[in-house]
Amino acid sequence: MIEVRQLTKRYGPKTAVDGLDFTALPGQVTGFLGPNGAGKSTTMRMIIGLDRPTSGTATVNGRRYAEHSAPLQEIGALLEARAVHPGRTAYNHLLGLARTHGIPRTRIDEVIDMAGLGAVAGKRVGGFSLGMGQRLGIASALLGDPGVVMLDEPVNGLDPEGVLWVRNLLAGLAAEGRTVMLSSHLMSETSLIADHLVIVGRGRLLADTSVEALIQQNDAGVRVASDEADRLRALLAGPKVTVSSTTAEELTVTGLSAREIGEIANKHDVPLYELSAQSVSLEEAFMELTRDSIEYAATAPSSGKAR
Numbered sequence: 601m602i603e604v605r606q607l608t609k610r611y612g613p614k615t616a617v618d619g620l621d622f623t624a625l626p627g628q629v630t631g632f633l634g635p636n637g638a639g640k641s642t643t644m645r646m647i648i649g650l651d652r653p654t655s656g657t658a659t660v661n662g663r664r665y666a667e668h669s670a671p672l673q674e675i676g677a678l679l680e681a682r683a684v685h686p687g688r689t690a691y692n693h694l695l696g697l698a699r700t701h702g703i704p705r706t707r708i709d710e711v712i713d714m715a716g717l718g719a720v721a722g723k724r725v726g727g728f729s730l731g732m733g734q735r736l737g738i739a740s741a742l743l744g745d746p747g748v749v750m751l752d753e754p755v756n757g758l759d760p761e762g763v764l765w766v767r768n769l770l771a772g773l774a775a776e777g778r779t780v781m782l783s784s785h786l787m788s789e790t791s792l793i794a795d796h797l798v799i800v801g802r803g804r805l806l807a808d809t810s811v812e813a814l815i816q817q818n819d820a821g822v823r824v825a826s827d828e829a830d831r832l833r834a835l836l837a838g839p840k841v842t843v844s845s846t847t848a849e850e851l852t853v854t855g856l857s858a859r860e861i862g863e864i865a866n867k868h869d870v871p872l873y874e875l876s877a878q879s880v881s882l883e884e885a886f887m888e889l890t891r892d893s894i895e896y897a898a899t900a901p902s903s904g905k906a907r
């Protein structure tokens with residue numbers, strides 16, 4: 601489990617992480633999402649003790665990273681995929697890590713296989729593509745067989761086959777009861793991989809939710825078309841129901857499901873030409889949530905126009 605409590609990091613006048621609270625639970629994939637500069641990497645660096653919080657705490661299985669006697673066996677992290685000596689082979693990179701952490705050699709072959717690096721294990725890392733570097737970074741994170749796995753932008757640079765591999769790998773790790781956390785600035789990709797979403801902007805928590813709940817929250821009503829739209833509108837009226845119309849024949853209804861609307865229409869013999877549940881895409885929901893938190897917006901802020 602990863603627990604972040606009132607975590608804050610300031611660099612001079614800049615507040616990179618601002619009173620952040622969230623928990624990544626075992627058995628789940630937690631997606632840590634936010635636009636560029638939202639504070640994701642800084643938070644992850646504090647979780648593994650590479651940066652010291654200005655205030656607040658970040659713990660792994662109840663303890664700060666530095667308090668673990670064998671941290672690599674506790675939490676496997678991929679932060680900078682290319683922080684590997686370019687002249688070393690992938691195998692020797694993993695061997696160096698294994699030796700300094702008391703991990704048996706047999707585990708190296710296991711993670712090489714798991715990461716699909718068998719054919720290039722003897723090659724120098726300097727010649728690796730971005731995708732191969734990511735795979736090696738993930739293999740390194742898994743070397744200590746840790747119960748907690750935290751990966752910063754693990755699908756960056758991977759081709760579709762690689763993205764699918766990460767997805768299946770992380771789902772498998774979570775199914776084994778491990779805590780899995782990954783960061784990304786891409787909602788569509790993350791919603792396919794993660795069960796739980798922690799969304800941040802300008803260092804602050806914007807949402808802590810399940811993918812399912814976010815989909816439900818972004819229910820944009822049910823679109824109904826009928827040439828008796830006015831009669832239907834009256835039949836649907838209720839305290840929690842809102843009905844708006846775009847044309848004489850079309851209604852958008854919230855507060856009732858498509859099934860309920862269909863049943864009412866059927867009971868009163870109102871013919872329907874369309875009955876479809878609308879939803880805002882998760883990408884749109886993410887943009888809406890983070891709109892005020894974009895640090896590097898393309899439009900000039902002085903234009904006064906909505907981005």
Ligand SMILES: Nc1ncnc2c1ncn2[C@@H]1O[C@H](COP(=O)(O)OP(=O)(O)OP(=O)(O)O)[C@@H](O)[C@H]1O
Nearest residue numbers: 611614616634635636637638639640641642643785
């Ligand atoms: N060492 C540092 N000194 C000063 N400012 C920093 C430092 N590290 C990060 N920042 C600033 O803190 C903010 C958060 O940065 P961080 O890298 O954590 O964001 P991020 O969400 O990981 O972004 P990205 O998706 O671009 O990697 C940014 O405004 C960044 O410029």
